[in-house]
Amino acid sequence: MTQSDKKLWLVLLFTLLSVTMASAATDEIGGDFTLTDHNNDTFRLSQLQGKLVMLSFGYTYCPDICPTELAKLAVVFDTLKAQSDRLQGLFVSLDPDRDTPAVLSDYVGYFNSGIVGLTGTETAVDEVARQYRVKYQRNHKDGGGYSIDHSANLYLIDRKGALAAVIPYGMPVEHIVDVVRGMLSGDG
Amino acid sequence: MVFRFIQLFLIATILVSTVDADSVNPAIISAPGYGDLAYELPAIGSYQLPPLGEASNGEVLIAKGQTRTLYELFDDKYVLLAFIYSTCSDVNGCPLTSHVFYKIKSAMKRDQVLASRLKLISLSFDPEVDTPSVMELYGNNFRYAGSAGEWQFVTTASQQSLDPILKSYNQVILRETDSSGRTNVGYSHVLRVFLIDPERNIRNIYSVDFLHHDLIINDLKTILQQEQASDQTIKLAMVSQQTSQLSKPGDNKLGYELSSYVTDSQDLELRKGTKADLLSIASNPPLGLPAIPVPADNPLSREKIDLGRKLFYDRRLSLNDTFSCAMCHVPEQGFTSNELAMAVGIEGRSVRRNSPSVYNSAYSNLLFHDGREENLEQQAWGPLLANNEMANPSIGYVLNKVRQIEDYRGLFEEAFDGRGVSMETLGMALASYQRALVSADSPFDRWRYAGDQTALSDSAKRGFEIFTGKAGCVACHSIGERSALFMDDQLHNTGIGYRESMGIFPDKQPVTVAPGITIDIDRAIIDQVGEKQATDVGRYEVTQNPHDRWKYKTPSLRNVALTAPYMHNGSLSTLHEVVDFYDQGGVPNELLDPLIRPLGLSSQEKSDLVDFMQSLTGSNVDTLVADAFDAPVGDVGEGDPSWVHGSEVEVR
Numbered sequence: 001m002t003q004s005d006k007k008l009w010l011v012l013l014f015t016l017l018s019v020t021m022a023s024a025a026t027d028e029i030g031g032d033f034t035l036t037d038h039n040n041d042t043f044r045l046s047q048l049q050g051k052l053v054m055l056s057f058g059y060t061y062c063p064d065i066c067p068t069e070l071a072k073l074a075v076v077f078d079t080l081k082a083q084s085d086r087l088q089g090l091f092v093s094l095d096p097d098r099d100t101p102a103v104l105s106d107y108v109g110y111f112n113s114g115i116v117g118l119t120g121t122e123t124a125v126d127e128v129a130r131q132y133r134v135k136y137q138r139n140h141k142d143g144g145g146y147s148i149d150h151s152a153n154l155y156l157i158d159r160k161g162a163l164a165a166v167i168p169y170g171m172p173v174e175h176i177v178d179v180v181r182g183m184l185s186g187d188g
Numbered sequence: 189m190v191f192r193f194i195q196l197f198l199i200a201t202i203l204v205s206t207v208d209a210d211s212v213n214p215a216i217i218s219a220p221g222y223g224d225l226a227y228e229l230p231a232i233g234s235y236q237l238p239p240l241g242e243a244s245n246g247e248v249l250i251a252k253g254q255t256r257t258l259y260e261l262f263d264d265k266y267v268l269l270a271f272i273y274s275t276c277s278d279v280n281g282c283p284l285t286s287h288v289f290y291k292i293k294s295a296m297k298r299d300q301v302l303a304s305r306l307k308l309i310s311l312s313f314d315p316e317v318d319t320p321s322v323m324e325l326y327g328n329n330f331r332y333a334g335s336a337g338e339w340q341f342v343t344t345a346s347q348q349s350l351d352p353i354l355k356s357y358n359q360v361i362l363r364e365t366d367s368s369g370r371t372n373v374g375y376s377h378v379l380r381v382f383l384i385d386p387e388r389n390i391r392n393i394y395s396v397d398f399l400h401h402d403l404i405i406n407d408l409k410t411i412l413q414q415e416q417a418s419d420q421t422i423k424l425a426m427v428s429q430q431t432s433q434l435s436k437p438g439d440n441k442l443g444y445e446l447s448s449y450v451t452d453s454q455d456l457e458l459r460k461g462t463k464a465d466l467l468s469i470a471s472n473p474p475l476g477l478p479a480i481p482v483p484a485d486n487p488l489s490r491e492k493i494d495l496g497r498k499l500f501y502d503r504r505l506s507l508n509d510t511f512s513c514a515m516c517h518v519p520e521q522g523f524t525s526n527e528l529a530m531a532v533g534i535e536g537r538s539v540r541r542n543s544p545s546v547y548n549s550a551y552s553n554l555l556f557h558d559g560r561e562e563n564l565e566q567q568a569w570g571p572l573l574a575n576n577e578m579a580n581p582s583i584g585y586v587l588n589k590v591r592q593i594e595d596y597r598g599l600f601e602e603a604f605d606g607r608g609v610s611m612e613t614l615g616m617a618l619a620s621y622q623r624a625l626v627s628a629d630s631p632f633d634r635w636r637y638a639g640d641q642t643a644l645s646d647s648a649k650r651g652f653e654i655f656t657g658k659a660g661c662v663a664c665h666s667i668g669e670r671s672a673l674f675m676d677d678q679l680h681n682t683g684i685g686y687r688e689s690m691g692i693f694p695d696k697q698p699v700t701v702a703p704g705i706t707i708d709i710d711r712a713i714i715d716q717v718g719e720k721q722a723t724d725v726g727r728y729e730v731t732q733n734p735h736d737r738w739k740y741k742t743p744s745l746r747n748v749a750l751t752a753p754y755m756h757n758g759s760l761s762t763l764h765e766v767v768d769f770y771d772q773g774g775v776p777n778e779l780l781d782p783l784i785r786p787l788g789l790s791s792q793e794k795s796d797l798v799d800f801m802q803s804l805t806g807s808n809v810d811t812l813v814a815d816a817f818d819a820p821v822g823d824v825g826e827g828d829p830s831w832v833h834g835s836e837v838e839v840r
Contacts, residue, residue: 029322133317152283165328168272170283171290175333182332 030155030163033128035092038105038117046161051088052183053157054176057134057150059095060107065152065169066091072154072173074112079177083184086159089115094136094150096125132163156183221288221399229406233413238704239389239447243269243382244356247349248311248342251324258311258353259388261340265307266408267384268292271359273314281379284399285310288381289339291401293330296337299405306408308339313359315350318343357382383407385415387448418443434520434813447704459520461818464811466493470550470624474808476633477626478671480550486565486616488623491603496621497815499614502822504593505586506534506578509824513571513578513618516543519816522750523547523625529758537576540722542758545751547806548744550623551673557740557756559679560730564619569611583611590614595822627747627806635803637670644803650793651800659770659787659797664742674745674804682784683775684755685726685738692775724757737779747809749802763798 037043045053054073058066073089080087091108093099096119099107104117119125129136136150152169156179164183167176220226245259261267270289272282289308296303310326312318323341330339344350359380381399383392392407394400443449467490470480482488499505503512511534517523523546525531531539541557555561561570571577572586580586590596590609604613632652634643644652656662665674696708727739740756754760760769771794773786789797 029319029325133322135317163325165332166322166325167329168283168286168326170286171329172287175290175329178333179329180332186332 029131029133030157031131032161033124033131035118035120035124035128036101038101038108038119040101043116043118045090045157048088048157049161050159051086052159052180053088053090053155054180055090055092055132055155055157056152057092057094057129057132057136058152059093059148059150060099060103061095061147063147065150069152069154069169070108070111070115072176073115075173076177076180077112077114080181080184084114086184087114087180091115091117092125092128093117093119094125094129094134094148096120096122156180158183219284219396219399221284221396221401225400225402229402232406232409235410236414236445236706237383237391237407237411238706239385239387239391240393241390243267243384243388243390244353246344246353246356248344248353249320249323250340250342251320251327253320255345256342258309261307261309261342262384262386262388263307264386266305266386266411267307267309267382268404269309269311269357269382269384271313271354271357271380272310273312273318281396284379284396285381288399288401288404292404293337293339295401295405301412302405302408303337305412306337308337310339310341311353312341312343313350313354315344315346385411389447414445418446434810434817444703445700445706449703459817460814461816462811462814463818464815466497466621466624466812466815469808469811470626473626474629474633474806476628476630476637476671477548477673478551478668480623480626482623483563483565486619488620489603491599492617492620493624494621495599495603496617496619497819498596498599498822499590499618500621501816501819504589504822504824505572505580507580508534510534511578512822514816516571516577517546519813522747522752524751526750526752529753531577533574533577534579537579538719538722539574539576540724541756542753544743545747546622546625547627547747547751547812548625548673550626551677551744552675552741553677554679554741558727558730559741564622565612565615568615568618587611587614593822595820625812627808627812629807630746630805631803632800633672636667636672645799647796647799648803649800651796651798651803654789654793654797655800658793659789660783661770661797663783665745672746674748675742677742679727679736679739679741680781680783681726681738681777681779682740682755682769683738683777683780684757684759684769685724685740686777686779687775688721688724688757688759689738726756735779738777739779745801746804747806749805750809763801764794767794767797 032044032046034042034044054076056066056069056073058069060066070089070091077084077087077089089108089112091104093104099117099119101117101119104119108115108117120128128134132155134151134153136148138146138148140146154167154169154176155163156165156167158164165179167179243258243262245257248256248258248261250256250261258269268289270282270285272285289310292302292306292308296306312323320343323343326341327339344353357380359378379396379399381394381404382390383394383404385391391411392404394404467488470488470493473480486492500513500517503510503515505512516525516531516533516539518525521527524543528543530541531543533539544557549555549564553562555564555567556570561567569583572580573583587609596609600607600609600613600617603617607613631643631645631648634640635649655665656667664676664678664680666672666676667674693711695711697711697714698706699709699714700706725737727736728734730736743751748754748763752761752763754763754766755769760766767789770784771787771789774780774784
């Protein structure tokens with residue numbers, strides 16, 4: 001290999017690297033993932049194709065945001081009862097240490113049977129959070145234990161598995177119902 | 189504005205005390221924006237939202253990643269701008285903004301005005317996470333739910349392009365770090381939402397305790413209402429300028445309540461005059477006017493008109509050589525003064541009534557608002573001798589002074605067959621000039637008396653129907669078969685004088701202290717410092733007949749668009765206000781003219797009436813004003829004796 005060949009390789013290498021880095025930064029949000037559901041079965045998002053998916057993130061020890069969000073999902077199911085078979089709720093735990101499938105099963109059961117709780121290894125959960133740009137972080141409490149700060153958007157995934165809309169946290173349930181209804185009847 | 193701050197402070201105090209009372213776990217207390225307002229909003233339009241500064245520009249990215257400036261996104265609309273980040277989880281932070289914006293977006297479905305005039309923009313301050321595609325996913329909400337109104341989500345290309353925007357909107361944002369110095373997931377920031385007007389002025393800033401959709405909509409409606417009102421005044425001024433290029437107020441304060449106010453004052457140097465043939469105008473008045481009545485002993489002549497014109501603009505005709513007739517009867521301000529409700533004479537002395545316009549005074553047998561003089565020849569001496577107008581001490585003083593002024597030498601003799609300066613000839617000369625200021629051939633005249641159907645707008649035609657029909661204005665502002673004077677040469681009690689005499693004023697008066705800054709001042713405070721209002725009982729002062737109390741003469745409505753402010757005391761600023769006044773039936777009092785009664789006009793009918801009155805501006809206004817600009821302005825020159833002290837004066 002001549003000197004100039006070496007240089008060429010280096011240039012190519014750098015180009016490749018920078019392209020990879022750039023694409024990482026602009027990576028599309030969303031996508032398929034594999035976790036464990038609250039019945040301890042393997043769960044792939046893609047197995048839900050044909051259904052409209054409402055995806056939320058949280059943890060069962062969550063004092064305020066998560067129950068509110070799940071309660072809203074329950075209202076959506078109740079309101080759109082006739083179409084509830086075309087609808088799926090997902091609750092991904094950001095706290096796999098404490099949220100075992102059994103704990104999750106109890107928890108989501110409080111809200112609606114149309115919601116599936118998901119957990120997995122810390123790495124697996126972290127990967128999904130990263131895919132959906134969910135930020136979360138443990139806050140250790142003085143007396144032991146911890147809470148988790150996390151973002152609380154609601155992700156709507158269409159029947160083909162593509163992320164179609166993100167509903168910011170704080171929108172009233174009427175809005176969520178409107179968007180879901182619109183997606184069910186329209187191009188979603 | 190002061191009131192608003194006090195109010196906000198009170199609300200804040202209440203909120204703080206509420207929080208204290210419930211301080212078991214203050215963290216879960218939701219901001220007021222999530223619920224119903226705990227206080228009653230002030231009525232729309234009852235308060236001011238002065239501009240708080242200019243909203244800054246900046247470069248942002250929209251859904252597909254295209255670059256836009258904030259100003260482009262503002263799109264000449266009212267804008268509600270919030271800073272958010274999509275991973276924000278503080279309930280009383282960004283989610284509150286979303287909730288309140290949602291409420292406003294929902295209101296847009298029901299409110300067309302809101303939907304078309306307001307735009308919601310959420311700008312992310314986390315460009316790393318909130319890429320254009322995330323913003324697009326947010327925006328998609330409204331592909332599926334409710335398309336009325338616009339709520340746009342935007343982000344920036346990088347922290348570098350974001351920082352100047354944050355700085356200019358004073359949004360201090362810190363990345364939270366934990367005790368170990370590790371960057372936290374959140375940002376700490378002070379929630380602020382900006383209400384921005386189409387001129388890019390920030391009109392209100394909402395913090396967490398005040399971010400509520402009802403308050404924001406109330407604010408917007410208030411600004412829209414005030415914007416509409418000022419549009420009307422501006423439109424009014426524009427209309428008068430369309431028919432008269434030269435009639436421009438000096439500084440009539442139109443739109444003074446807006447911080448964007450710019451004075452209309454013209455540079456004196458720009459006033460270029462052209463002499464007009466006033467004699468032929470007066471001998472053959474424009475379309476819509478009858479021949480002018482001329483006293484047998486004072487037939488019009490070119491010499492008399494010229495001499496009267498010279499006298500009219502001569503400042504030396506006052507006690508201290510400073511004040512001419514034209515300083516209250518300003519040619520380019522409708523031969524009245526658009527700037528003053530009530531006139532101000534020599535040395536700033538207050539006059540208790542509004543300067544009447546000189547236009548078409550030839551036709552009036554009642555001069556002054558109380559009709560105390562019967563012809564222009566005699567009338568001229570009133571202002572010359574009034575202590576608070578030109579303040580000459582005596583007739584002889586004026587005559588002697590004019591006789592001594594070099595540039596009048598021979599002029600009286602020439603105009604009056606050898607008669608010199610006398611009480612009579614001076615009055616005759618001034619009367620001749622004023623008599624020649626006849627103005628008509630307005631769009632109304634061309635429509636009514638020349639059969640030109642295109643001369644008058646449809647709304648003015650409708651206004652004419654109301655003027656002569658439902659509103660009955662024509663009963664006093666007469667219109668004849670072949671000409672119209674728009675006055676009856678009579679005096680009437682409309683109640684304005686009664687109201688002033690009885691001291692019926694609102695408790696508070698808004699005072700605009702600088703463009704865009706208006707404060708409400710207690711009447712009691714104004715009374716403490718203000719000059720005591722002179723009594724004014726109108727016609728009674730002339731006849732001593734108690735039934736004549738508060739009667740004032742009907743002014744002609746010709747050129748009325750140019751002669752604001754209105755009524756004998758200038759208390760109404762616009763024609764809209766005048767129409768409103770009569771629509772309400774004036775001010776009830778035992779002597780109220782029976783012709784004045786509540787009219788029940790719709791807002792369309794009122795605006796048609798105003799359009800009609802605006803069609804009464806004569807076509808020769810500019811000719812008469814240009815002629816006035818051409819007139820010499822009599823002033824003391826170098827070497828002139830001081831007419832006061834008899835010694836030489838310095839030229840000012």
